[in-house]
Amino acid sequence: MEGIIIFDENQREIGTLDLDIDVEVGTADNVPNDFEITTNEIGKYNAAGFYIDGTEYGGFFEYTKNVTDSDITVFRGFTWRGLMTKSLILPPSGEDYKVVSGDANAIIADILSNVLGGLFTVPNTSSGLTITSYQFPLYIDTMNGLERMLEKYGYRLSIHADKTASGIVITAEAVEAVQISGTYNNDSDVPMTFVNDQMGINHLLCAGSGELQERMKVDLYLDENGEVSQTQTFFGFDERTAFYDYGSAESEDDLIDNGSKRLLELASHLSLSIDVPDEADLDIGDIVQGTFPGGIVVKLPIVRKIYKITKGIPSTQIKIKGDS
Amino acid sequence: MNEFKVTYTSSNGKVFNLLIFDDLKLEKADFHSYKWGKNVSARQFGDKLNYFTKSAQTYKCTLLLNGSPANRRAKLEAFTQATEYDITHMTPGRITWGLDYIECYLTDSDTKPRGDGAAYTERTVTAYCPYPFWIEEVHTLIQPSTQGIRTTDKKYNPSYPYPYSYPYAPNAVFINVDHYTESPFKLIVYGPCTDVNINISGNIYKVDHAVLAGQYMVIDSRPNTPADRKCYIVSASGIITNVFDYRDPQYELLKPIPMGDVVVTFERTHAAELTLYMERSEPRWKES
Numbered sequence: 001m002e003g004i005i006i007f008d009e010n011q012r013e014i015g016t017l018d019l020d021i022d023v024e025v026g027t028a029d030n031v032p033n034d035f036e037i038t039t040n041e042i043g044k045y046n047a048a049g050f051y052i053d054g055t056e057y058g059g060f061f062e063y064t065k066n067v068t069d070s071d072i073t074v075f076r077g078f079t080w081r082g083l084m085t086k087s088l089i090l091p092p093s094g095e096d097y098k099v100v101s102g103d104a105n106a107i108i109a110d111i112l113s114n115v116l117g118g119l120f121t122v123p124n125t126s127s128g129l130t131i132t133s134y135q136f137p138l139y140i141d142t143m144n145g146l147e148r149m150l151e152k153y154g155y156r157l158s159i160h161a162d163k164t165a166s167g168i169v170i171t172a173e174a175v176e177a178v179q180i181s182g183t184y185n186n187d188s189d190v191p192m193t194f195v196n197d198q199m200g201i202n203h204l205l206c207a208g209s210g211e212l213q214e215r216m217k218v219d220l221y222l223d224e225n226g227e228v229s230q231t232q233t234f235f236g237f238d239e240r241t242a243f244y245d246y247g248s249a250e251s252e253d254d255l256i257d258n259g260s261k262r263l264l265e266l267a268s269h270l271s272l273s274i275d276v277p278d279e280a281d282l283d284i285g286d287i288v289q290g291t292f293p294g295g296i297v298v299k300l301p302i303v304r305k306i307y308k309i310t311k312g313i314p315s316t317q318i319k320i321k322g323d324s
Numbered sequence: 325m326n327e328f329k330v331t332y333t334s335s336n337g338k339v340f341n342l343l344i345f346d347d348l349k350l351e352k353a354d355f356h357s358y359k360w361g362k363n364v365s366a367r368q369f370g371d372k373l374n375y376f377t378k379s380a381q382t383y384k385c386t387l388l389l390n391g392s393p394a395n396r397r398a399k400l401e402a403f404t405q406a407t408e409y410d411i412t413h414m415t416p417g418r419i420t421w422g423l424d425y426i427e428c429y430l431t432d433s434d435t436k437p438r439g440d441g442a443a444y445t446e447r448t449v450t451a452y453c454p455y456p457f458w459i460e461e462v463h464t465l466i467q468p469s470t471q472g473i474r475t476t477d478k479k480y481n482p483s484y485p486y487p488y489s490y491p492y493a494p495n496a497v498f499i500n501v502d503h504y505t506e507s508p509f510k511l512i513v514y515g516p517c518t519d520v521n522i523n524i525s526g527n528i529y530k531v532d533h534a535v536l537a538g539q540y541m542v543i544d545s546r547p548n549t550p551a552d553r554k555c556y557i558v559s560a561s562g563i564i565t566n567v568f569d570y571r572d573p574q575y576e577l578l579k580p581i582p583m584g585d586v587v588v589t590f591e592r593t594h595a596a597e598l599t600l601y602m603e604r605s606e607p608r609w610k611e612s
Contacts, residue, residue: 002571002578006551013569015551016578045551053573163573165532313363313375 004309006047011167014045018312021050023057025081026284026304027147028321033082035059040071049077051161051168056080056283057307058161058170080120080159080170081284084143087115089136098136104129104155104174108146112172115142120159120172127174129155147285150174151301156285177301178282182274183291191275194292200268202234203241206259208249216252220259222267228260242266270298273323276316288320328422332430334406335415345390348403348447353385355421358456358605378605381426381456383419388438389445396445400435407433407449419451421607424458426451455548457603464599466497469592496589503602506580508546512597515539522590524598527579530572531555535594541567545578546601554578 004021006014019042023035035057037050042061051058056079063076078086089111091098100107109122131153136145146157158175161168182188201222208216223233234240244262249255272290276282282302289299304319330342330350342350360378364371389396407430410417416427432450501507513520515535520543522529535541538560544553555568555577571577581600588598 002576013571014566015554015568017551018547041551047551163571167569311377313377 002053004050004052005163006042006045006050007168008046009048011048013163013168014047017041017050019050019309020311021057021307021309023079023307024304025056025079025307026319027144027301028303028319031304033079033085033143034076035079037075038072039075040073042075043071043073053163054160056159056161059083080161080172081143083116083119084112084146084159084172085141087142088139089142089145090139097138100134100136100149101132102130103127104131104150104153107131107134107149108157108172108174111142111146119170121169123171123173127155128176129153129174146172151177151285154287156283156301158283177286179287179289179299180274180282181289181291184293190277190280190288192288192290193273193275194290195271195273196292197271198268201240201242201263201266202268203232203239204244204259204263204266205241206244206246206255206262208246208252208255216249216255218252218255218259220256220263222263226264226267228263230256269322270296271322272298272300272320274318274320276318280316280318282318329420330422331420332403332407332417333420334417335410335413336406338402338406338409340403340406342387345388345444346395346399348387348389348399351386351388351446353383355383355419355426355458356606356609357383360605378456381453383428383451383453385449385451387447387449389447390443400445400447403447404433416454421458424460424604424607426453426458427455428453457605458607460602460604460608462501462600462602463597464497464499464588466588466592466596466598468595469494495592496587499586499588499598501581501583501586501600501602503583503600505603506582507600507602509543509581509601510546510599511543512599513541513543514595514597515541517591517594522588522596524588525582525586528572528575529577529579530575531567531570531577532572533557533567533570543577545580 003016004019005016008014019037019039021035021037024031025033047061049058049060059077059079059082061075061077065074089098104127105122105125109124112120112122129150131149134149134152136149140148143157150156154177155174156177157172159170159172161170180190182190182192184194203222204220206218206220208218210216219230219232220228221230221232221234222228223231232239244259246255246258249258270292272288274288284302284305286302287299288302289297291297300321302318303321306317308315332340332342341347358381360376362376363374365374389399407417410429411431416429418425418427428451430449431452434448436446438444438446511522511529513522513535516537517535519534520529520531520541529543531541531543533541535557539557541555541557542553543555552566552568555566555571557565557567559565581598590596
């Protein structure tokens with residue numbers, strides 16, 4: 001590991017720099033998958049981007065910000081993962097959905113072959129995972145599409161940039177997700193926090209278009225299995241009700257669709273968070289399993305990773321689904 | 325033994341001897357004071373130590389000057405021009421104490437007469453050292469084996485008594501590094517050779533680029549070295565070519581050199597020169 005390496009427009013290495021950086025990657029909706037570097041150093045070298053060898057931390061400088069009376073520049077850009085989100089998986093012509101089968105790496109190679117001019121390389125070796133008739137959601141971005149496909153099989157996408165004789169190569173491949181486990185009252189190498197939040201809503205009164213008594217209304221209920229329906233399950237003290245104002249609902253189906261999502265957000269839930277040591281080798285898509293009091297087991301993927309170097313000190317923060 | 329010296333050398337090469345009144349005698353300084361910062365997480369019992377830090381160092385120094393008023397004025401003017409050159413060019417000067425030096429800028433200055441009848445002129449300066457370490461350089465020149473297996477670490481510091489080196493095997497040289505931690509380094513490989521492939525205590529410093537006769541390659545791991553001067557070739561006519569991209573990624577090209585016993589192994593058909601920059605919080609106390 002040589003630290004932060006800057007490279008030129010031909011993806012040839014220039015050298016190393018001692019920089020503070022802020023990188024955020026992940027699959028959660030609000031993760032930007034970008035980086036930011038504030039420095040007066042990079043401008044001296046005509047650099048096109050940076051990377052950290054063997055990691056997914058890197059990308060091209062696609063945004064700069066300068067102010068008068070200062071030679072400090074803010075450099076931003078998408079990470080390799082972020083660049084992968086800037087293309088979509090489309091159904092083949094004449095078909096409704098993109099459906100794939102075969103070795104995971106072969107599928108990834110096929111999908112990435114036309115992405116960003118072939119920026120990504122996929123090993124032509126078997127991943128050990130065979131996909132059977134996986135149907136991608138319509139118009140999903142490439143990164144999230146591939147991650148969702150692999151998550152279904154306990155795999156994840158490994159993205160890393162590496163130095164080779166021909167330049168810097170950005171690789172994307174399927175690897176088996178690592179799983180770490182913890183129990184609420186036991187010591188663990190990775191400290192976990194177990195939250196059992198039973199203060200949630202189980203009845204959502206949803207209101208759509210219209211006025212007063214004419215307004216479109218739907219009552220949505222959550223049952224004991226966490227399923228949303230229009231049948232009430234909890235009564236009396238156990239019933240917890242809230243109002244959902246969705247005046248722009250185009251139809252009752254639209255109101256039910258969005259109301260269901262909202263109810264699940266407001267529902268009682270179990271959640272996990274982890275305090276990962278910097279040396280822990282965990283990546284986006286790896287699985288955290290926590291055993292709650294009463295033996296309830298929750299398995300959630302890592303969906304956000306924040307890597308920073310501040311005053312020369314690296315640190316990593318990891319968030320799992322529901323804690324991001 | 326070399327004569328103990330204390331000097332200020334500006335970045336444009338002006339040298340001031342800080343041990344004689346005719347120049348600028350150093351009366352008082354605190355070069356042997358330092359402080360490490362601590363990053364900790366508080367615990368029920370004490371702290372969990374995460375890492376140490378070190379801020380930029382400043383030293384307040386008192387300099388005295390005697391001699392005729394005209395000489396004093398001339399010396400002060402020369403000193404001001406030298407130290408202000410460093411500031412305005414943002415290229416540090418260097419305070420040397422014995423065998424050690426630290427890079428600095430003289431950011432604060434105050435001058436006044438001192439003593440009966442102004443027998444002396446006193447100048448108080450503050451040395452600001454962005455990189456808060458004193459450096460002690462140790463050089464080892466390894467000749468091609470065809471020219472004998474003699475090696476030396478005394479090219480620049482002939483009196484330096486403790487780091488030593490000697491042939492260890494036909495293609496290996498042993499160096500004893502008298503330090504308490506690993507060190508940044510500069511490795512110069514003189515051509516001709518088809519590539520650079522030098523094993524230093526198990527790590528291979530490998531660059532897949534030929535060095536022609538009359539050329540030399542420099543690998544410089546020091547933290548403040550510009551990015552495009554970490555690994556480069558200098559031609560016979562002085563043209564510099566960045567060859568960092570030819571490093572072999574299987575190995576760490578800039579890995580610091582460990583302390584203690586170090587073995588350097590390579591095909592000694594060409595010469596190489598290893599300079600260690602042993603970083604210290606204060607100048608060495610050992611008599612020089």
